[in-house]
Amino acid sequence: MQSPAIILVRPQMGENIGAAARAMLNFGLDHMRIVDPRDGWPNERAVALASGAGRVLDGAMVRDTLGEVCADLNYVFATTARSRDLAKPVMTPERAMQHARALSAKGLKVGVMFGPERAGLETSDVIRADALISVPVNPEFASLNLAQCVLLTAYEWQRLDTDMPPEVLELAGARLAEGIEVERLLDRLVAALDARRFFWPDHKAESMRANLTNLFHRLPLTERDTRTLHGVVRHLAERDRSDD
Incomplete structure (x- = not known):
């Protein structure tokens, strides 16, 4: 351990x-x-x-x-x-x-x-x-x-050296995402949202980004979750371009 x-x-x-x-x-x-x-x-x-x-x-x-x-x-x-x-x-x-x-x-x-x-x-x-x-x-x-x-x-x-806690997060064979994996997902999502003018009005943009960062770091995201969400962001971005 x-x-x-x-x-x-x-x-x-x-x-x-x-x-x-x-x-x-x-x-x-x-x-x-x-x-x-x-x-x-x-x-x-x-x-x-x-x-x-x-x-x-x-x-x-x-x-x-x-x-x-x-x-x-x-x-x-x-x-x-x-x-x-x-x-x-x-x-x-x-x-x-x-x-x-x-x-x-x-x-x-x-x-x-x-x-x-x-x-x-x-x-x-x-x-x-x-x-x-x-x-x-x-x-x-x-x-x-x-x-x-x-x-x-x-x-x-x-x-607690000899004690085991009553709760263990069940990951079903997956692992929790590392910090760098969550940051890369956030960077990609923020860039996609920026392109669609999501962070508006401008004076609220910083707090909106902070809330989004807080949300993703609060979630117990697995490595599999981050790969799935990368795919979601990529698909939506490609669909936006095809609709333009």
Whole structure:
């Protein structure tokens, strides 16, 4: 069973990256991915704070964009403390890691996103997630630092080491689509809709595209589903051209 990738999105301080690495290794996680770290990479402060968990940093994947980091993942959680106007499943860390274990047991790749220290994930990040993780903290003081949030998630993963979750997504021999497959389908669909002036009026186009992206990332699309939908988009585009 492959453990989830811990994805740090635009982290601001090397110390917090190092502390997150320690929290991960405390509970057996060693797969870190970093998106556009503010102070560049490698980072000496991260290494200093990681202490004995330096190997987590040594093996970290570092990329410029979230799309690159999530390209091979089948299911992604986003941690967020703010309520958002997005229709997505919301889970506690415990329930999320139950679901992550069920998916990993099927050979699927899972990731958990954590946002920048100052403001957390942006909506443009969250729409790429399949589900949200919300920690039931004191509403009068809901602030968690990056390493604390990573620690909670890693603890719940390790705690369930001998338990199996009650729900397993039945794929009937198929597999969940990877992030890059969903993105390619979205690119093709958006291009086809753009050609038909679907995103109108212009001032609403960006939010319409965001809603569409959120919809597709919320669905548990299989690889077979994406191939079928590619065929649907291609057929409709060809039919439009023949009608012109």
